[in-house]
Amino acid sequence: MSPDRVVQEAPWLLWLLEAMQRGQEGLLQLWHALGWTPVVDGQPAWPWAQRLAGEHLLLDVGQARVLAGGLVVAALVVVLPATARGRRRPGRPCGPPASPAPCCGAVPMGICCTPCARG
Numbered sequence: 001m002s003p004d005r006v007v008q009e010a011p012w013l014l015w016l017l018e019a020m021q022r023g024q025e026g027l028l029q030l031w032h033a034l035g036w037t038p039v040v041d042g043q044p045a046w047p048w049a050q051r052l053a054g055e056h057l058l059l060d061v062g063q064a065r066v067l068a069g070g071l072v073v074a075a076l077v078v079v080l081p082a083t084a085r086g087r088r089r090p091g092r093p094c095g096p097p098a099s100p101a102p103c104c105g106a107v108p109m110g111i112c113c114t115p116c117a118r119g
Helices: 003-009 012-034 054-059 061-087
Strands: none
Touching: 012 054, 012 061, 054 061
16 A cells, blocks of 8 residues: 555554654653763764664554554553542542442452441
């Protein structure tokens, strides 16, 4: 498939390629500012022999879809636990609002948001 046809059929791919390129450039500039990369001819040098190559993603859209899917899953793995942690507020009763059962022993350990009164 030609790169022009890919761009017409998969406009999200341009966004992915642009994000990859800007991410690499930003990482290189950050490492250069921290002094972690060498300088070659007055420019910060890429510290590894490998770089992300977007040209391959233009030629193989299936590979680009797999990469995009992996990035979505990775983002969900980071975002969902963070939002779940933020939604739990101490002192809020757990479970359905009409549940008369106390938290102690009624639900598995770690789910209850209010401390148990053991006496």
